[in-house]
Amino acid sequence: MSEVPPSIELRGVAKDYAPGRPEQVHALADIDLQLPPGTFVSVEGPSGCGKTTLLNLLGLLDVPTRGEVRWDDRPVQGLRERERSRHRLRNVGFIFQRFYLVPTMTARENVELPMRAARRPTADRRPRAATLLASVGLAHRSDAFPHELSGGEEQRVAIARALANDPGLLLADEPTGELDRANTEGVLDLLAGVQRERPLTLVLVTHNPLVAARANRHLTMSDGRIVSDRTGPEA
């Protein structure tokens, strides 16, 4: 539960899949990136350019083949899996394109999931889940299962879940990729509101220029490299 968003830095990071084998893939190469606390960054680029891999490395879901990932100036790529899990639990929130809610849990239980993993007491997590669902406009749907929700509602539950443990870093991988225009606007307003209201760094991968336009820093990737890094609002 972060009070202040982390400062995150990638130094000479590369990621290869199946290294040393004929089917080896160079997903990322020589990435140098600094994310000051509280920034809203969009990452654009064609499919397969390494956007999701970059997100996985930032969120400690994966480890680089080479280079350093530093959080608040401390290297974290060498942490053991248990420590990385704990780090993710306390500091990172994930929003996925396909929502990835647990199908056998209600909306409330999905939101409670990270808090249960963090062993927060029931008396604490119940009202917290209710508050989060209310903040995404789904207080009345807390007992609904994912298959009973619309795509927009599912993504809003996923956002509430990502915020459950007050993360300092929110990673969103094409969060509006499966939504219509109205729901896309709704989710973007929600994310922008979240970013204004609480101190967190938001990294958002998207193909959609309208979505990217909400960010104040814009990365463009191609063939595993960052080819453009611009700051400021975009039209």
Place this chain on the structure above:
Amino acid sequence: MSRWMRRWRSLRHHRLQSALAVAAIASAVALPVVLISVGGGVASHEIDQLEHSGYQVAVASPGLHGVESAHALALRIDAIPGVAAASPILSAAVDAFPARGGTSPVLAEGIVPNAFAATEGPEEQGLFPHPLPFSDPSDTGLYDNGTYAGSSPREVMVASPFADAYGVSVGDPLVLAPTSNGSGGQAFTVVGTFGTPPSTIGPTAAFAIVLPLAELQLLTGLATAPGPAGGVIDAADTVQVALSGAGATDPAAIASVARSIAALVPYYGVSELSDQAAQLRASTSILTGFYLALSSVGLTVGLVFLAIVLVRRVESDRRVIGIRRAIGAPASSIAFEWLRTSTLLSGTGAAAGIVGGVAIVLYLARFGAGAAATAARLALFDPWLLGEIALAVVGLGALTSLAATRSALRVSLAETLR
């Protein structure tokens, strides 16, 4: 909503797999429940019979009809202090030819009526009339001090099922022969009937007759050796000895009488019924272990099936596992999820198996026929043993979750969430 309920909901999500896993475990558990409850019940019944017999010591010799000079031996045993009665018994298969036609092999028991009545247990007392309707209660008339030259009243009692089956009534003639040659048999008069106890060994006791020992010895050639100069055999299978008064329940008194009899006939086996009951208990324990070992094969198959279902479930739940791990759920939390799943499935299977096994036994007892139904009616359900079986199954089921946990913790997050 408890974690267990969430797991149950997850299992309902995969109904067919869950149902098959539960069915595999249940069928593996039902088998030992049936075997142990019926086997234990029958053994317990037999032990109870032994412990409530009307006699406490048995004299026997290896082989059929191995006790010789039975009448005389019974008298010598009678003379031992503390002995109330010594009852020689000879069992032999003979053919019976009822007056209304037909032939039936029957189990004939030769007894000394007075001595037999004195060694009857509570159950036999309810089955036989009192006094026994034989005109020579001491069986000394025909025996005539080993000459077998005395008068022969030719009296026999028949089991009620036999009497019913062949329309035999008291006062009717009944020809008995040691072979299937009815013309070589001897005509007896039916002087009474007796009931038969529930038996797990089929209709043998239902087709039985009882007659004086000397009569049966003569009929079967076990009175004297063949030939004009043949000596007296006076054969029996056992001599059942009842102690008098408080001695009947005093282990020291029983042991003392057994030692005295052994001193009289050191070449015969002398056993206390309490020893026989202990031996039966020991053999019952061995049988129970054997049933469990036999059932472990089925249980192993069931548990392997459960492990396969769990590993298969990991494959289909890769995304959910990935989500949970991406969120930061610790490995122990993932492991406990699979432990809970395994425990729920194996516990449900064990409960279903126990209920199913009990239901099978109750069904057999109520609607079955023959020896199976009789055995089922004697079944005993030991809640502690059933609980231990269930606990063992749940424990082994928990072990099977290890394979699934290992697979779950090896799920690649980057791949599952792509």
